[in-house]
Amino acid sequence: MNAQIWVLGGTGRSGRTIAAQLARLGLKAVLVGRDANRLHTAAQSSGSATLLVPSLAAAAAEIRQQRPAVVVNTVGPFTTTAPEVVIDGCRAAGSHYIDLANDVAALSAVYEMHDAATQAGHTLVTGAGFGVTATESVVAKLCEGRPVPLRVRVDMVPSIAMEEGIAGEALIGTLLGSLDGRRITDGRLAPARIFSDAMRLTLPDGSQVTTASMPSGELLAAHRASAARHVLSATSEAPSSPLIRAMMPALSTLMRWERLRSFTTRHLARVRVKAKARPREHSWGHALVTWTDGETREGWLRLGDAQEFTGAVPAEIARRLLAGEGRPGAFTPAALFGPTLAESCGAAYLLPRRGRR
Numbered sequence: 001m002n003a004q005i006w007v008l009g010g011t012g013r014s015g016r017t018i019a020a021q022l023a024r025l026g027l028k029a030v031l032v033g034r035d036a037n038r039l040h041t042a043a044q045s046s047g048s049a050t051l052l053v054p055s056l057a058a059a060a061a062e063i064r065q066q067r068p069a070v071v072v073n074t075v076g077p078f079t080t081t082a083p084e085v086v087i088d089g090c091r092a093a094g095s096h097y098i099d100l101a102n103d104v105a106a107l108s109a110v111y112e113m114h115d116a117a118t119q120a121g122h123t124l125v126t127g128a129g130f131g132v133t134a135t136e137s138v139v140a141k142l143c144e145g146r147p148v149p150l151r152v153r154v155d156m157v158p159s160i161a162m163e164e165g166i167a168g169e170a171l172i173g174t175l176l177g178s179l180d181g182r183r184i185t186d187g188r189l190a191p192a193r194i195f196s197d198a199m200r201l202t203l204p205d206g207s208q209v210t211t212a213s214m215p216s217g218e219l220l221a222a223h224r225a226s227a228a229r230h231v232l233s234a235t236s237e238a239p240s241s242p243l244i245r246a247m248m249p250a251l252s253t254l255m256r257w258e259r260l261r262s263f264t265t266r267h268l269a270r271v272r273v274k275a276k277a278r279p280r281e282h283s284w285g286h287a288l289v290t291w292t293d294g295e296t297r298e299g300w301l302r303l304g305d306a307q308e309f310t311g312a313v314p315a316e317i318a319r320r321l322l323a324g325e326g327r328p329g330a331f332t333p334a335a336l337f338g339p340t341l342a343e344s345c346g347a348a349y350l351l352p353r354r355g356r357r
Helices: 013-024 036-046 056-066 078-093 104-111 114-120 130-143 169-177 218-226 242-254 258-268 306-322 333-337 340-344
Strands: 005-008 029-033 049-052 070-073 096-099 123-125 151-157 182-185 188-191 199-202 208-213 230-235 283-290 295-303 329-331 348-356
Touching: 005 013, 005 056, 013 029, 013 036, 013 306, 029 036, 036 049, 056 078, 070 078, 070 306, 078 096, 078 104, 078 114, 096 306, 104 218, 114 123, 114 329, 123 306, 123 333, 130 151, 130 218, 130 283, 130 295, 130 306, 130 333, 130 340, 130 348, 151 199, 151 208, 151 218, 182 218, 218 230, 218 333, 306 333, 306 340, 329 333, 333 340, 340 348
Parallel strands: 005 029, 005 070, 029 049, 070 096, 096 123, 123 329, 151 230
Antiparallel strands: 151 283, 182 188, 182 230, 199 208, 208 230, 283 295, 295 348
16 A cells, blocks of 8 residues: 555545645645646646546546555545445555545445444545534534533534635535435434524624524534434525525425436536635534533634635544554544544634533
């Protein structure tokens, strides 16, 4: 096995950000992609090497042959690219695997490969982006040394500077994968109305946002970090329009049809996004934890641009895996390295409130 860190989808925004963060850590990435010109341009800014492949299947074949130490997958939709293609290649090569997935189905698929990864002696890390890492880290921090709580609510409040370009299948796949309403009820994944449970949050800087339920990968990560009987995940990115919220149950049902979902993902992925400054100075991960005796603890994780954090997290995880600091199996970031990982990536905890309700 060689000591290289491969970044699949290296020409995309996430791939380029991860490569830049690896360079900051003194590590050189190998950017893997299908477009030679875009690979060359992306590699110049971070001093990365490149590997031109015609398809993801070809990339998996190269992983088997060249056996890089760590593979970072930024290519969505992750329910398709992770277990069926890339992770199989990593298992055969003994390579560690990291992805940016943030939907229930994708995280569940990786979790199901825990035993196989343990037997193979390699590490799988899913959810290595802003949403999962920010919220599960706050939950882990609040629950340190505490009994199992009764109830947990997590809220992600991203602030991202948008660059002009196409939306991409990773983003669209994650969004569509979050339309099927879910929450943890009595310790089990259960149906729930999407974009319900709206809450007006006052952020530590005094500004306010409204969040509403959306069952992204944070739901599973928060449940595993706390073992709480009831867990809800929410986001400030939930639409505020009553009409759109009313349409969501019907749209969720339609998106269960695999052909329609694949068609929609491919076409929405081509939509062009306009450049836009980030809406606030900080991004936030938030958690509210309640115990059976009525005690509540509320905490925040403060960071800058959520996209930059999404680059820093997999880069730091790759550095640690390269240094032999991981362990075999399937994990989310804080489950593997604890809540201090987020601080290593530039975030800070604010844990101001404690009381009874």
